[in-house]
Every structure is written in structure tokens, then in C-alpha cells.
């Protein structure tokens with residue numbers, strides 16, 4: 324059996340939630356657990372995050388899984404519903420819905436059979452240009468919701484930051500300003516709860532912290548800020564991705580390694596073949612030289628990553644051999660470092676682990 328394993332430190336996730344509470348004191352926390360808890364496993368992360376005030380998910384299926392294991396906090400469908408046929412199950416599961424477009428509002432207006440009112444989060448576009456009503460329509464949308472029996476009177480208004488991890492642009496202050504100005508110029512909305520901050524908002528933009536914060540990445544100890552790991556931001560990485568060395572080889576000068584022979588030995592070398600590849604979710608774009616830790620010692624990959632295997636340099640690691648444990652990313656080797664080598668972000672790495680990887684809690 325392949326031993327390629329993602330060890331999940333659920334205690335780290337709980338501590339990260341406590342750290343979010345400390346940094347967003349007084350705010351309610353909507354723990355974002357979409358994409359199977361950023362690849363860490365929905366049920367296990369939800370258990371570790373049981374102290375959150377609510378959960379943010381991308382699909383009704385995920386919400387159903389959370390209710391099935393007894394979570395009775397608010398669960399917010401971050402993209403809302405797509406079809407009126409989903410409303411009965413949304414009511415059954417007592418879910419909150421993000422409304423971001425008129426077709427959703429129209430469906431709720433047409434839903435006049437006297438069903439339970441649904442709690443809604445009204446999403447406004449302040450610059451992301453993805454989901455959200457135009458911010459100029461804020462007052463009109465709120466009024467329309469208040470006049471719709473299928474929508475609960477307890478509204479939350481939200482927006483999403485598009486560049487909260489960039490500090491040399493004024494995109495974030497501009498988005499916050501557009502949001503606040505729209506609220507100021509409408510009437511009576513001061514009683515409505517607000518939500519802006521994602522992880523980077525919580526860490527870097529104090530004025531984005533409103534009644535609800537919506538952390539995702541930092542709960543798993545991940546960062547999107549260039550050059551900074553989750554640990555640099557003060558959070559504990561929760562995933563340790565490990566595989567074993569299953570073969571070793573000696574190379575002579577001129578020997579090539581792997582598909583395409585992109586790595587060529589310029590000295591005699593000893594290499595290890597590790598049972599991990601892009602079929603497990605290790606990024607194929609990671610070039611020769613991407614760091615790994617072998618029994619805790621620094622080394623790096625050699626040649627192209629293949630589906631099941633990758634090669635590493637053991638020349639300086641005389642004690643390493645078959646069975647040695649290779650850390651591909653984890654607290655001692657930030658996923659952000661590997662992501663940078665591969666031209667992506669750490670979120671994509673943890674979300675990208677495949678089904679054949681074993682998961683184990685620690």
C-alpha cells in the first residue's frame with residue numbers, strides 16, 4: 324500500500340480559530356470550509372472549528388454533510404442558490420443564502436407559498452467584478468428584500484476584497500470606501516450586520532473587520548501574501564504532506580533523470596525516488612531544485628515530477644535511503660515555498676491532493 328499521507332493537525336486548526344478570534348475581537352467568525360476544508364477534509368476541519376459562529380460553503384452537498392454530523396451553527400451558501408428548486412432543501416437544512424443577482428431575488432419574490440423565511444446575505448460588488456449586485460443598488464436591494472416574505476428580516480450585507488494581499492495598491496481602501504459610502508447614503512441600514520474581511524483582511528486591513536469576518540486560509544495556516552508563509556502571519560500550518568523513498572540510484576556525470584531528462588548530473592550523485600507525484604497532487608510545475616526535507620534534512624527535487632514518482636538528491640544525506648520519510652510540505656517546509664516554486668498559491672496545493680492520498684489526523 325502506498326504510504327503517501329497528508330497528516331492533518333486538527334489542534335492547529337482550533338488554535339488558528341482562537342488566533343482569528345483574538346485578532347478580530349468582538350466579530351463573529353464565519354469559518355470558510357469550501358473545497359473540502361481547503362483540502363484538509365470537511366468533517367475533520369468542521370469538528371476542529373466547532374467554536375466558529377458559522378460555516379461558509381460553496382455547495383448544498385457540503386452543508387448537508389455538516390448538518391449530518393450535528394453542526395447547528397449558521398451555514399452560508401457562499402454562491403447562494405442557482406435554481407428555485409433548491410429552496411426546499413435550503414429550508415430543510417436551515418441554510419443561509421448569499422444573494423448576488425436579481426434572478427435569485429426574483430425567485431424568492433415568486434416563492435409565496437408561505438414557507439419559512441430564509442436568512443440572506445446580500446453580496447455587493449465593490450471592485451471584484453465576480454459576484455454581487457452593483458453597490459449603487461444597495462438601498463434598492465435592501466428595500467426589495469424587506470418587502471419579500473420569503474426573505475428573513477435579519478439581513479447581512481457583504482462584499483469581497485479582490486486584492487487584500489497587495490499592499491502597494493489602494494484597491495482595498497477603495498473597496499471599503501465604496502461599501503461604506505453606499506451604506507451611509509442609504510437609510511436605516513445601520514442596524515444590518517456587515518461582512519468584508521477574508522483572511523488577509525483580518526491580518527492586514529483593520530477597517531475591513533465588521534460584525535462578521537470570513538477567514539479561510541489562515542484557519543489552515545495558509546497565506547496568499549507573496550513572500551509570507553502562514554507561520555509568518557502567526558498561524559500554524561495544519562497539513563504535513565509526507566511520502567517515502569522507495570528506491571535509490573547512483574548517477575555518473577552526464578546521467579539524466581526522469582521524463583525528458585531535464586536534469587543532467589554534473590558530478591557523481593546518489594538520488595532517491597519518492598512515491599509522490601502529480602497523481603497525488605504534488606505540482607508538476609515544481610522545477611528541479613524545489614526543496615524537500617528528508618528525515619528533517621534539506622534536499623531538493625531533481626528533474627520532472629511524474630504521475631506517481633519524483634526524484635530527490637541524496638548525495639549529501641548518507642543516512643537516507645529506502646523508507647526515509649520525505650516531507651513535501653508542512654510546518655517545517657511551508658506550502659507557500661513549494662507553491663512559489665510551482666507558480667501557484669498554497670491554497671491550490673492543499674485543495675489539489677487527490678483521493679489516493681491517505682489522510683491521517685495528528
Ligand SMILES: *Cc1c(COP(=O)(O)O)cnc(C)c1O
Pocket residue numbers: 355357401483520521522523537538539540541547
Ligand atoms: C473563499 C472565501 C473567503 C475566504 O478567503 P480566504 O482568503 O481563504 O480567507 C471569504 N469570503 C468568500 C466570499 C469566499 O469565497
